[in-house]
Amino acid sequence: MGQSNSAVTVFSRDRPIFLREYSTDHYNIIPYFLAKLGSEAFNSFLAVLAQAIVVYWMMGFEMGFTNFLAITYSLALTATAVAVMLGACFSDPKFATALFTVVVIPQMYFSGVFIAIDLLPNWVAWAQYLCSLTYASRLSFAYEFGNCDRGQAERSCQAALDSNNVSLDDTWWVRILALPQRHSLSTASLSLPGISVSQYWLALAGLFLFYRIAGVIILHSKANY
Amino acid sequence: MGKKYFRQLTHVTSIFLIPVIPEETSLFQILAGRLPSQNSLQQEGDVFVGGVKIDPRDREQRRRLAYVAQEDALHESSTPREALTFSARLRLPKTKSDDDIFLLVQNLLIALGMESAADTVIGGTFNKGISGGERRRVSIGLELVASPAVILLDEPTSGLDSYAASQVMKLLDDVAKAGNTVLFTIHQPSSKIFCSFDRLILLKAGQVMHQGAVLSIQEEFASAGYPCPSNYNPADWVIDVAESNDIEVLKKSFFQDEPEDHKVVVRQGTELVIPKRDHVSIWTEFMLLQQREFRDMKRNPGLTIINVSITAVLASIFGVMFWDIGRTDRSSMVVRALSGAGNDRNQIMTISPSTFDTGCSKRARCSRQCPHFYPDGPEQLGSDSF
Numbered sequence: 240m241g242q243s244n245s246a247v248t249v250f251s252r253d254r255p256i257f258l259r260e261y262s263t264d265h266y267n268i269i270p271y272f273l274a275k276l277g278s279e280a281f282n283s284f285l286a287v288l289a290q291a292i293v294v295y296w297m298m299g300f301e302m303g304f305t306n307f308l309a310i311t312y313s314l315a316l317t318a319t320a321v322a323v324m325l326g327a328c329f330s331d332p333k334f335a336t337a338l339f340t341v342v343v344i345p346q347m348y349f350s351g352v353f354i355a356i357d358l359l360p361n362w363v364a365w366a367q368y369l370c371s372l373t374y375a376s377r378l379s380f381a382y383e384f385g386n387c388d389r390g391q392a393e394r395s396c397q398a399a400l401d402s403n404n405v406s407l408d409d410t411w412w413v414r415i416l417a418l419p420q421r422h423s424l425s426t427a428s429l430s431l432p433g434i435s436v437s438q439y440w441l442a443l444a445g446l447f448l449f450y451r452i453a454g455v456i457i458l459h460s461k462a463n464y
Numbered sequence: 465m466g467k468k469y470f471r472q473l474t475h476v477t478s479i480f481l482i483p484v485i486p487e488e489t490s491l492f493q494i495l496a497g498r499l500p501s502q503n504s505l506q507q508e509g510d511v512f513v514g515g516v517k518i519d520p521r522d523r524e525q526r527r528r529l530a531y532v533a534q535e536d537a538l539h540e541s542s543t544p545r546e547a548l549t550f551s552a553r554l555r556l557p558k559t560k561s562d563d564d565i566f567l568l569v570q571n572l573l574i575a576l577g578m579e580s581a582a583d584t585v586i587g588g589t590f591n592k593g594i595s596g597g598e599r600r601r602v603s604i605g606l607e608l609v610a611s612p613a614v615i616l617l618d619e620p621t622s623g624l625d626s627y628a629a630s631q632v633m634k635l636l637d638d639v640a641k642a643g644n645t646v647l648f649t650i651h652q653p654s655s656k657i658f659c660s661f662d663r664l665i666l667l668k669a670g671q672v673m674h675q676g677a678v679l680s681i682q683e684e685f686a687s688a689g690y691p692c693p694s695n696y697n698p699a700d701w702v703i704d705v706a707e708s709n710d711i712e713v714l715k716k717s718f719f720q721d722e723p724e725d726h727k728v729v730v731r732q733g734t735e736l737v738i739p740k741r742d743h744v745s746i747w748t749e750f751m752l753l754q755q756r757e758f759r760d761m762k763r764n765p766g767l768t769i770i771n772v773s774i775t776a777v778l779a780s781i782f783g784v785m786f787w788d789i790g791r792t793d794r795s796s797m798v799v800r801a802l803s804g805a806g807n808d809r810n811q812i813m814t815i816s817p818s819t820f821d822t823g824c825s826k827r828a829r830c831s832r833q834c835p836h837f838y839p840d841g842p843e844q845l846g847s848d849s850f
Contacts, residue, residue: 245767249682255537262498262521263610264741266749274753278761282768289772290779297783299790318584383790 241393247322250277250458251332261462262405268459280322281396283315299344302382310378313443317371318346320450327458356404371446374439380405381436406438491667492616492649496531497521513614527741530612534619536603540588541760544578544602545569547586550752552609557742572608576601576635584764598626601635608639615639617648626654632656651703658699666718668706673718688717 250257260266299306325342329335348354349363350372356364367373380403382407387396400406476718493499495511497520508516513528520526538549549567556565573582586602587593594602600620607615620636621629637660640646653661662679666674671763676684682692685705692701761768 245771254533256539259537260554262523264527264622264743265551265553266753267746270746270750270753273750274703274757277754280759281758281761282771285768285772286775289776293776293779293784297780297788298786299788301790344813 246319247326247335247342248332249279249323251325251330251335254330258462268455272455272458275323279319280316284312285318287312287315300383302379303384306382307379310375310382313440313447314371314375317375317443317447317450318343320447320454321346321371323452324450324457327454327461330461334405338426341386346372346385349373350376355402368442369446371443374442374446377403378436378439380444381439385436392409492531492618492647494614495520496529497526498531524741525611528613530610530615532603532607532615532617532620534622536599538586538588538599538602538606539756539760540586540591540593541763542756543583543585543596543810544576544594546581546756546759547602548572548609549603550756551606552754554608554744554749555647558748559742560746565608568609572605575601575603575608575638577631578602578605591764595628597624597631600628600632601731602636604639612643612644614647617646619650620648621653621657629654630657633660653699655697655699658697664702666702666706668714669711671719673706673714674702674720685719690717726763 257271259267261271287308290313291304295304295307321342322339325338326335330340345366347360349356349366350370351367359367376463380400384396384399384405387393471549499521511520512518516627518525520529529590539550542550549565552560552565552569553562553747556568560568564628575577578598581594585593586599604615604620613796615742617636620632624632636646636648640662654693661678661680664675664678665672674684681702682698685702690701692698
């Protein structure tokens with residue numbers, strides 16, 4: 240989400256140029272949006288890589304480095320999608336920056352990192368599903384604690400997962416989509432070498448697409464003088 | 465509003481002057497289809513080109529109309545050559561080869577008088593590049609790329625010194641001589657610039673007060689009872705007369721009906737023929753845009769470097785706080801429950817205060833408005849309260 244700060248103003252900063260070029264038929268809105276996404280993805284990757292290199296070995300994560308990098312990078316891209324979408328709503332960079340806090344902080348509140356989801360009133364708890372951090376933190380829990388040694392360690396790991404509403408079983412949606420099952424329901428043991436958390440990855444991808452497409456639509460509706 | 469003026473404009477292929485009152489910006493915005501949609505302005509009337517009604521708000525139909533706004537909106541980290549090539553490649557048919565475009569840009573740079581600055585970065589408020597006059601010429605050049613039939617300019621000389629202004633004017637004169645219609649608004653032309661115009665339309669209170677050839681303007685004003693004093697810039701005199709007299713008084717000698725030959729016969733049922741666009745593919749658009757983005761990043765690596773370093777510094781602080789926590793025994797799960805999500809929280813903390821941005825944009829505004837008095841003094845004080 241550190242990337243969101245510059246991302247929120249990405250369109251408003253460029254707006255005069257964009258309007259001139261778009262109104263004179265230089266390009267379509269989608270190539271423009273994708274080009275911005277490209278440079279954002281590149282910048283994010285550098286920052287996330289730097290962070291991962293520093294944090295991974297300092298804290299000594301159990302999960303693989305690529306898993307760690309993949310989770311933080313997906314989180315960065317999805318969280319930034321919200322900022323980009325919001326930034327597209329405002330022509331003035333100052334408004335966009337001001338609103339940034341309002342978008343980012345609730346994402347933190349509702350994701351379960353700040354306060355356990357169970358403690359939230361039911362009628363706001365649904366907001367967690369709109370937050371990329373929810374899925375990213377569950378993914379990191381799953382990869383970090385999903386593969387513990389047997390015995391006491393396994394029990395504590397399971398407790399950590401349970402308290403964070405992390406499910407290592409992705410068979411429910413596999414069944415819904417009638418896809419071939421990779422794990423039978425009976426082998427829901429944590430010590431399986433492969434952890435199936437594809438529902439969280441899918442959710443992240445879904446949020447990414449949802450916010451980015453919304454961003455394109457908003458930008459398009461604002462693309463006139 | 466649009467119809468009334470435009471039918472005169474289409475007739476003349478040369479330079480115009482439209483001074484006095486802020487309305488002329490709105491008029492140009494209507495003609496170029498750029499009227500701000502946010503405020504509740506109502507637009508009535510039609511715009512005709514050569515007797516054919518067009519809708520300038522339609523992207524297709526306004527392709528033959530170019531509009532150069534008062535503020536330059538240029539990509540700061542590109543050079544004039546890159547900016548012109550970018551625009552040419554994206555606006556000209558895809559059948560044009562890259563060599564054709566290179567030659568076209570080369571010729572255009574010569575026409576703009578920009579050969580020496582062709583490969584200097586354009587620059588903006590903070591990173592200095594080419595001069596203001598050169599920037600304005602690039603803006604005009606970007607529109608000329610598409611060889612428009614009519615080019616509208618909103619105060620092309622504002623903010624330029626007299627030499628830069630005369631260079632811009634010379635460029636516009638060349639464009640007009642090449643057979644294009646050039647229309648612009650201007651406020652304080654020097655007498656030399658004024659005399660280089662062909663025609664003048666004087667607007668007051670949204671109406672045409674006077675129009676005619678610039679050469680005969682002094683005689684016409686003299687015969688209307690307002691002779692221009694000797695050694696006086698006729699442009700200043702014209703504006704003086706328009707501004708210092710009441711509209712009712714002026715109506716006795718000005719605000720005449722349009723001459724008969726200005727009235728355009730509206731050709732019913734004819735459509736304006738707009739050549740097919742034959743645009744480059746979406747993929748080319750994307751590649752060119754992406755190329756520009758990365759060029760920008762390469763030329764201004766500062767933002768990327770700061771971004772990466774801030775993240776790394778915060779990450780190391782975080783790493784120290786949760787030092788080696790993953791390698792400890794898995795039974796100490798109380799702290800552990802937080803550590804997995806820890807890296808996510810860390811990312812949120814990289815929010816920098818919005819004061820940063822406020823300060824920067826105030827500076828930009830200030831350095832434009834008060835370059836000599838308070839480089840960034842009094843306005844900056846105000847923003848401290850953020």
